[in-house]
Amino acid sequence: MADPLSASALLDALRAEGVTVVEVGTWRTHNRNHKGAWGPVHGVMIHHTVTQGTDRTVQICRDGYASLPGPLCHGVIAKDGRVHLVGHGRANHAGLGDPDVLDAVIAERLLPADDQATVDGNARFYGFECENLGDGEDPWPDAQLTAIERVSAALCRAHGWNQRSVIGHLEWQPGKIDPRGFTMDAMRSRIGARLAAKAPSAGTKPVVVLSKLVAAAKKNPAAKGTPVTYAGVRTVEAALVAEGLLAYAYNDGHFGTSTVAAYARWQRRCGYSGRDADGIPGRASLARLAARHGFDVTS
Known part of the structure; x- marks a missing residue:
């Protein structure tokens, strides 16, 4: 549990972890905070977009739809590994999820099955949408998987979390399948290995x-x-x-x-x-x- 990072602190954390960041418009003030709380935050949630084409994907995730206004996440992780920041604050990405899953994330232990949808995840998770059709056939390039790993590790480092604070949408809300095409257990293993390595030193560069x-x-x-x-x-x-x-x-x-x-x-x-x-x-x-x-x- 933690207060959300400021926009500047979020940007610094991502860059320190080696993430290539694209700042999209007025992302620092683009949010749904007028609809409810943003924070305390407990973890990072990974999604896939069911879209194709980076420009279109970023636009949709920033602006949303008539039935679901944007931002639909905090960042879009493109196939080339770039992370497009589209919002900061409450975002329409997680929806209602399982309170037992939230308890497990907070305790950083194995996740139970998600069979309830009663807790507001938009207030409690950072959300990153990944450009992918979500059909099990669309590939996940190495650059994109590495960016997911780096983004997640950056936020875990900033908050003192471990890899169990990173979950997929399918682990939070019953009926969801995203992200499809890799397993969250495998991704958490990658994140854990990165976190075990020496943390980036503030103010120094290789x-x-x-x-x-x-x-x-x-x-x-x-x-x-x-x-x-x-x-x-x-x-x-x-x-x-x-x-x-x-x-x-x-x-x-x-x-x-x-x-x-x-x-x-x-x-x-x-x-x-x-x-x-x-x-x-x-x-x-x-x-x-x-x-x-x-x-x-x-x-």
């Missing part, structure tokens, strides 16, 4: 040494296994994952062929072509990646 990164990019593809030849590789790979250019499985500290190919795609996104998009980092392209993902670059 530093990537360009010369060491270039040496790794030239040496690693021919190396056997997945040696971590330079720790800064992980920082760059995490940024490429967040950009949707590298599969999560390859965020391993080895600047191998998959990472070279991903970095080449980043270079092309920056406007380079031909030999200038060969997957070997250059200062300008690396600086652009660093600016977007919160690390510094030195020679």
Whole structure:
């Protein structure tokens, strides 16, 4: 149980966890607070949107419908891993849910079956809608799953919660199926592993040494296994994952062929072509990646 984070504190927490944030309009003051309380908050709820296309999804989640006004969540997690903040305060995302589930979330223990709908979840949970058709066929890219993990971990860190404070809509309200396509138990395992790692240090940024990164990019593809030849590789790979250019499985500290190919795609996104998009980092392209993902670059 906690007071909700301020808009600025929420933004800082997400960025500190490595989330790529897009601020949508007047999100800081867009809410349904006139309809009821916002807080105390007890956890994070994950949904899927049953929509396709990021722009349309963000617009729907911000504005809502005639029968259900927006915001429909606090943030939209797009397939490319970007998190579009659309509201801050009470949002129409959770609806009525099971009081026994709420008690379990507060106690951070295993969830019971949800068979009641009597407690207002809109007052008690942060809500994140994930761009997905929810048909069990629409894929969940690694960048999107990583963003769900990071968003959840960021809020858990900020409030001193563990991974059991993160639930799916299907675990809260009878009859709901979202999110469909991955299990919340698997996602909570990922969140728990992230929380077990060292928390981000306030006011500090990772530093990537360009010369060491270039040496790794030239040496690693021919190396056997997945040696971590330079720790800064992980920082760059995490940024490429967040950009949707590298599969999560390859965020391993080895600047191998998959990472070279991903970095080449980043270079092309920056406007380079031909030999200038060969997957070997250059200062300008690396600086652009660093600016977007919160690390510094030195020679």
